Amino acid sequence: MALELYNTLSRSLEPFRPLDPPRVRVYGCGPTVYDYPHIGNYRSFLVYDLLHRYLEWSGFQVQLVVNLTDVDDRTIEAAARSGVSLREYTHPFTEAFLADTRTLGILPADAYPVATEYVDKMVEFVAQLLGKGLAYTTEDGSVYFSIAAFPGYGKLSRVDPEALRAGARVAVDNYGKDDVRDFALWKSAKPADEAAGAAWDSPWGRGRPGWHLECSVMSITELGETLDVHMGGEDLVFPHHEDEIAQSEGVTGKPFVRHWLHVKHLLVEGRKMSKSLGNFIVVRDLLEAGHEPAAIRHLLLSAQYRSELNFTMEGLEASGRAVQRLLDFEARIEEVPVATDAPTAGLAELATTALEAFRDGMDDDLNTADALAALFVLVGQGNAALDRAGPVPPAEREAIQKVLASIDRVLGLVEVAGASRTLDPGTITRVDQMVEERRAARSVRDFARADAIRRELLERGIVLEDSANGTRWKVVGRVEGTVSHG
RNA sequence: GGCGCCGUAGCCAAGCGGUAAGGCAGAGGACUGCAAAUCCUCGAUCCCCAGUUCGAAUCUGGGCGGCGCCUCCA
The missing domain is CATH 1.20.120 (Four Helix Bundle (Hemerythrin (Met), subunit A))
Incomplete structure (x- = not known):
C-alpha cells in the first residue's frame, strides 16, 4: 500500500500523487506572531513535521515552506498598544516560535517567509487580479476580490456563495464593498497602520496586504503555481483557504493545490481552548511545570490528525510514561x-x-x-x-x-x-560515584544507606535499576539543575 | 439556519462487514534485600432503538448526547 491522504477538496481519501515526483512541494500556514503560539497551534505544526518526515522517510524530496504572518489586525493592534514598530513587536514571538519548534523536535522548514518581505510581489499580484477583472478598487484605496467573478468559489469549503450572502454577518471594517461576500486583497492604510510601520505604497495608495493574499503570494513565490500539499488548521478552510484558491487560480489559471490537509482542533480538558476559559496552554508553561518535550510530542501525535484529540494533564503524564x-x-x-x-x-x-x-x-x-x-x-x-x-x-x-x-x-x-535528558560530564561522574558508593553499601547489606542514596538520586530525576549484572541508572523526565554529591 | 465531525474498557485511542490494536491507570502473581525495569494473568453485551446481512463496533434509518467551522483563531 502506498500513502493515501484525505483531501478536503474531494472530502475523500486519495492516493498521494505529487506533480513532479520525487519532488514534493508542501506549504503549511504558520503562526501569526502576535503572541506565543499555543499547544493547539503545535498540533498543526507537528502534523506538518510528521508529513515532512514521513515523506522523506518514504523517499520523496520535500520542500517545506511555513509562513509567518507578521502583518494583520492583531499584530498591528498589539504593536500599537505597545508603542513599538511592527517589526520590533513581532520579533520576539518569531524567535519563541522557532525555539519551541526546536524543543518539540520539529525539523526546520526550508523557508519561513514573513509577509512583510513580500509586499512588492503582493502588489504585483493584486495588479494582475485587477487586470483580469477579478478585483476592484474602492474610493478609500482598498482593493477587493470579486467573488461573483470567480466561478469556482466555494469548492473547498462547500459553502454556497448565495447562502453566504443571505446569512452574512457584516464585517466591521466593511469599507464599501460591492458585495458583502467579497474579501480584501489590499487595505488602505489607517493611522494605526502608519504608526506601526505597517503601510506600503501601492498604485492604489498607502495600504497593507490582506491576510489571504499573503499566503497565496508567498507559497507561489517559494514553491510555484501548483503546490502538492497545503496544510492548516481546520478553521482555515473557510474563508482563508477558499480565498487563497480564488486568488491564486484567478491569477495563474492552474490548480493551486493538489492535496488540502486540515488538522482538527485540539481540545483542552475536554473543552475548546480559549483565553476566556483560561485553558490556553503554551509550550513554555508545560516545560516550566516539569513536563518533557517528548511527552508533549507523544500526546499530540497520539491521535490521528483528523480526529478529536483531548489534551489533558493526565494524558500528558501518561504520555511521559x-x-x-x-x-x-x-x-x-x-x-x-x-x-x-x-x-x-x-x-x-x-x-x-x-x-x-x-x-x-x-x-x-x-x-x-x-x-x-x-x-x-x-x-x-x-x-x-x-x-x-x-x-x-x-x-x-x-x-x-x-x-x-x-x-x-x-x-x-x-x-x-x-x-532534553542530556547530562553534563561532571554530573555523570558524580552520579557514577554515588552509584558506586551505594554498591559498596549494599555489599555489606547497609540497605539504609543504599536506599538513602537511591532516594536522593530519584529526587533529581535519576532512577536506579539493580540487576544481576550490576546497577544501571537513567534520567527520567526533564533534566533540572545539576546533581551535587551530598 | 448552512457545512462538517464524533460517541469503543477508569482515562486516551485504533478498528472501515467476519465475533474488539496500543498507551496510561488498577488488581493478582513471578523476579528483587526493598525498589525500579520486565514478564504472566484479570477487564468492553463497542450511546440507544429499528433495519440490511449467514454474520455489524463497522452499512441504512431514527433517536439521544457531545463538538467544530460559518468571526483576519492552527
Missing part, C-alpha cells in the same frame, strides 16, 4: 548480550512485522495512533522475547535497533527525549 517505556526498551536492546552462536530469539521477525505495521498505519492518512501501536507491539513482544532468551544473535539485535531508529526518524520521540 509511554515514552519512558520506549526508552527503557531501547536501552535494554542496547545492553542485551549477544553471541554469534546464540539460538534465535525471533527478534528479526518482530522487527520486520513492526516496520510493516508502522508503514501501513502511516500510509493510511498518517494514522499515528496505529503507527504508535505498531511500535509498542514491538516493545511488548520484544521484551517478552528477551525475557525468554539469553544472549541473542548480533544480527537480531541489530534488526531491532535498525527498526527502532527508522521509526524514530518519523516519530522523533527518542530523539526529542534524548535531547
Whole structure:
C-alpha cells in the first residue's frame, strides 16, 4: 500500500500523487506572531513535521515552506498598544516560535517567509487580479476580490456563495464593498497602520496586504503555481483557504493545490481552548511545570490528525510514561548480550512485522495512533522475547535497533527525549560515584544507606535499576539543575 | 439556519462487514534485600432503538448526547 491522504477538496481519501515526483512541494500556514503560539497551534505544526518526515522517510524530496504572518489586525493592534514598530513587536514571538519548534523536535522548514518581505510581489499580484477583472478598487484605496467573478468559489469549503450572502454577518471594517461576500486583497492604510510601520505604497495608495493574499503570494513565490500539499488548521478552510484558491487560480489559471490537509482542533480538558476559559496552554508553561518535550510530542501525535484529540494533564503524564517505556526498551536492546552462536530469539521477525505495521498505519492518512501501536507491539513482544532468551544473535539485535531508529526518524520521540535528558560530564561522574558508593553499601547489606542514596538520586530525576549484572541508572523526565554529591 | 465531525474498557485511542490494536491507570502473581525495569494473568453485551446481512463496533434509518467551522483563531 502506498500513502493515501484525505483531501478536503474531494472530502475523500486519495492516493498521494505529487506533480513532479520525487519532488514534493508542501506549504503549511504558520503562526501569526502576535503572541506565543499555543499547544493547539503545535498540533498543526507537528502534523506538518510528521508529513515532512514521513515523506522523506518514504523517499520523496520535500520542500517545506511555513509562513509567518507578521502583518494583520492583531499584530498591528498589539504593536500599537505597545508603542513599538511592527517589526520590533513581532520579533520576539518569531524567535519563541522557532525555539519551541526546536524543543518539540520539529525539523526546520526550508523557508519561513514573513509577509512583510513580500509586499512588492503582493502588489504585483493584486495588479494582475485587477487586470483580469477579478478585483476592484474602492474610493478609500482598498482593493477587493470579486467573488461573483470567480466561478469556482466555494469548492473547498462547500459553502454556497448565495447562502453566504443571505446569512452574512457584516464585517466591521466593511469599507464599501460591492458585495458583502467579497474579501480584501489590499487595505488602505489607517493611522494605526502608519504608526506601526505597517503601510506600503501601492498604485492604489498607502495600504497593507490582506491576510489571504499573503499566503497565496508567498507559497507561489517559494514553491510555484501548483503546490502538492497545503496544510492548516481546520478553521482555515473557510474563508482563508477558499480565498487563497480564488486568488491564486484567478491569477495563474492552474490548480493551486493538489492535496488540502486540515488538522482538527485540539481540545483542552475536554473543552475548546480559549483565553476566556483560561485553558490556553503554551509550550513554555508545560516545560516550566516539569513536563518533557517528548511527552508533549507523544500526546499530540497520539491521535490521528483528523480526529478529536483531548489534551489533558493526565494524558500528558501518561504520555511521559509511554515514552519512558520506549526508552527503557531501547536501552535494554542496547545492553542485551549477544553471541554469534546464540539460538534465535525471533527478534528479526518482530522487527520486520513492526516496520510493516508502522508503514501501513502511516500510509493510511498518517494514522499515528496505529503507527504508535505498531511500535509498542514491538516493545511488548520484544521484551517478552528477551525475557525468554539469553544472549541473542548480533544480527537480531541489530534488526531491532535498525527498526527502532527508522521509526524514530518519523516519530522523533527518542530523539526529542534524548535531547532534553542530556547530562553534563561532571554530573555523570558524580552520579557514577554515588552509584558506586551505594554498591559498596549494599555489599555489606547497609540497605539504609543504599536506599538513602537511591532516594536522593530519584529526587533529581535519576532512577536506579539493580540487576544481576550490576546497577544501571537513567534520567527520567526533564533534566533540572545539576546533581551535587551530598 | 448552512457545512462538517464524533460517541469503543477508569482515562486516551485504533478498528472501515467476519465475533474488539496500543498507551496510561488498577488488581493478582513471578523476579528483587526493598525498589525500579520486565514478564504472566484479570477487564468492553463497542450511546440507544429499528433495519440490511449467514454474520455489524463497522452499512441504512431514527433517536439521544457531545463538538467544530460559518468571526483576519492552527
